[in-house]
Amino acid sequence: xxxxxxxxxxxxxxxxxxxxxxxxxxxxxxxxxxxxxxxxxxxxxxxxxxxxxxxxxxxxxxxxxxxxxxxxxxxxxxxxxxxxxxxxxxxxxxxxxxxxxxxxxxxxxxxxxxxxxxxxxxxxxxxxxxxxxxxxxxxxxxxxxxxxxxxxxxxxxxxxxxxxxxxxxxxxxxxxxxxxxxxxxxxxxxxxxxxxxxxxxxxxxxxxxxxxxxxxxxxxxxxxxxxxxxxxxxxxxxxxxxxxxxxxxxxxxxxxxxxxxxxxxxxxxxxxxxxxxxxxxxxxxxxxxxxxxxxxxxxxxxxxxxxxxxxxxxxxxxxxxxxxxxxxxxxxxxxxxxxxxxxxxxxxxxxxxxxxxx
Ligand SMILES: [Cu+2]
Numbered sequence: 001x002x003x004x005x006x007x008x009x010x011x012x013x014x015x016x017x018x019x020x021x022x023x024x025x026x027x028x029x030x031x032x033x034x035x036x037x038x039x040x041x042x043x044x045x046x047x048x049x050x051x052x053x054x055x056x057x058x059x060x061x062x063x064x065x066x067x068x069x070x071x072x073x074x075x076x077x078x079x080x081x082x083x084x085x086x087x088x089x090x091x092x093x094x095x096x097x098x099x100x101x102x103x104x105x106x107x108x109x110x111x112x113x114x115x116x117x118x119x120x121x122x123x124x125x126x127x128x129x130x131x132x133x134x135x136x137x138x139x140x141x142x143x144x145x146x147x148x149x150x151x152x153x154x155x156x157x158x159x160x161x162x163x164x165x166x167x168x169x170x171x172x173x174x175x176x177x178x179x180x181x182x183x184x185x186x187x188x189x190x191x192x193x194x195x196x197x198x199x200x201x202x203x204x205x206x207x208x209x210x211x212x213x214x215x216x217x218x219x220x221x222x223x224x225x226x227x228x229x230x231x232x233x234x235x236x237x238x239x240x241x242x243x244x245x246x247x248x249x250x251x252x253x254x255x256x257x258x259x260x261x262x263x264x265x266x267x268x269x270x271x272x273x274x275x276x277x278x279x280x281x282x283x284x285x286x287x288x289x290x291x292x293x294x295x296x297x298x299x300x301x302x303x304x305x306x307x308x309x310x311x312x313x314x315x316x317x318x319x320x321x322x323x324x325x326x327x328x329x330x331x332x333x334x335x336x337x338x339x340x341x342x343x344x345x346x347x348x349x350x351x352x353x354x355x356x357x358x
Contacts, residue, residue: 038115045112052105071244072275075282075303076262079247081150089143096136154248158261162227167220167284168200169232169239169252172293174284175199176220180211180318185231193235197323200235204320214319220284220301222264223309229261242287243301245271249287264303271303 028036074080111117166177166185177200179185186202186209193201202209215221222228232241234252241260242249250260272280284299304312 034115037113041113045109048105048108052101055101072271073266074245074247075264075266075271076243076246076248077265078150078154078262079245081153082247085143085146085150088146092139092143154260154262158229158259159227162229162261163223164229164231165220165222166200166231166233167241167252167299168235169241169286169290169297170199170235171237171291172286172297174218174220174241174286174297174299175235176215176218176299177319178213178215178221178313178316179208180213182208182211184208186210186212190235202319204324210320211318212320213313213316215316218299220299221309221312222301222303223306224264224267224270224303226306227261227263229259232258232260237290238288239286239290239297240288242285243282244285245282245301251288267303267305268301269304 024036024040074083113119164179164183164185166179168175168177177185186206188201188209189203190201192198192203200214202212204210230241230250232250232252233256234254236254238254239252240249241252243262246262246264248260248262250258252258266274268280268282271282272278282301282303284301286294286297288294290297302312
């Protein structure tokens, strides 16, 4: 309904403009061209002024409307740089915008055509050309240089002590894998993917996979003030790991591993206090249109203290144990890596549970 009203309104405005143009044409014939031209010029000058003021008011209204919806303070150390870069860019371009628009509309109003005024011919001025080419060029170069510096730091090698977590997108949710005690993610093979009991296609012949953990609810856990490196992949189409609170995003491309690292600086509990929202959750959004369920491809991040993280990790079963116990498990314990000769069956029985919601 509101769409129909909007279209009707736009149509109405066009009809009005058309009628005014037609009426002024008729008036020109009746009253003489010069007189009508002068009054039209006056009207146009005032309309331009009104348009400018209305535009300024619109900017203010947008600002009032959108400010409460802005993201809270950056939750990552690197995000602080991006925020400051954004602020500098908005301030610089904002000043230029207001200055040039104010001058444009003021000149149109102040120097409107009248009978007494003749136009002044101003063909060229080298000094002026030089000034208004050099200053914007330098300003843009500085902004781009700051952007490049941040881009290089974002895509640089992660610190040696960074936690490593794999996150894989699929239509339509995220699968998060932790390397377990050995700190190494085992190899995986897309041919071994099985939605029932091997969502990532972990190769059970690789002992590094034995202690890997896939979080049951797809939560991405990380320790506050400790760098985390995400190993990003996709099972089907291109997705994008969007971490708006951390000011981070990176494409998840099938067949290609992408990475991203950052250092979270507020725990989820701290962020609840900062935002004064007891229900606050860090979100993972899919930032790449990936299909009909794209809108619901939401994951959650939990930032916690080292102790909380260790307790959570200890409470998790290895993916191997969940999907291979007890039938195909080695004699002593499901989570113990098998020796070379007693590798577990690659296709375990049906006693498995699916731990990633489909
Ligand atoms: Cu998506």
